[in-house]
Amino acid sequence: MARGRDKGLIRLRDEALCRRYYYWTERQRLRFDDALRILSEREFFISEERIMAIVRRMVREGRDNSLKPVPKVKMPRLTNDQLSLFPEL
Numbered sequence: 137m138a139r140g141r142d143k144g145l146i147r148l149r150d151e152a153l154c155r156r157y158y159y160w161t162e163r164q165r166l167r168f169d170d171a172l173r174i175l176s177e178r179e180f181f182i183s184e185e186r187i188m189a190i191v192r193r194m195v196r197e198g199r200d201n202s203l204k205p206v207p208k209v210k211m212p213r214l215t216n217d218q219l220s221l222f223p224e225l
Contacts, residue, residue: 149180153187
């Protein structure tokens, strides 16, 4: 007998999560961060980071073509030359 979480149940949860993410972002037109908060705090009780990881994985695997995950936000790196363009206050 296998130990740990049931892979079939995890797959079903991930599919349901993606359907709900699509519902909140596309049908209800919520911002993605508001949709993540609802999914995290009211519906699935897992972290927002984990939800985005699941959505990204499902999109990468091509299971649902209607989902488009939000890209990871990277902080811009400013150089001293770029900062010198702004006058000091």
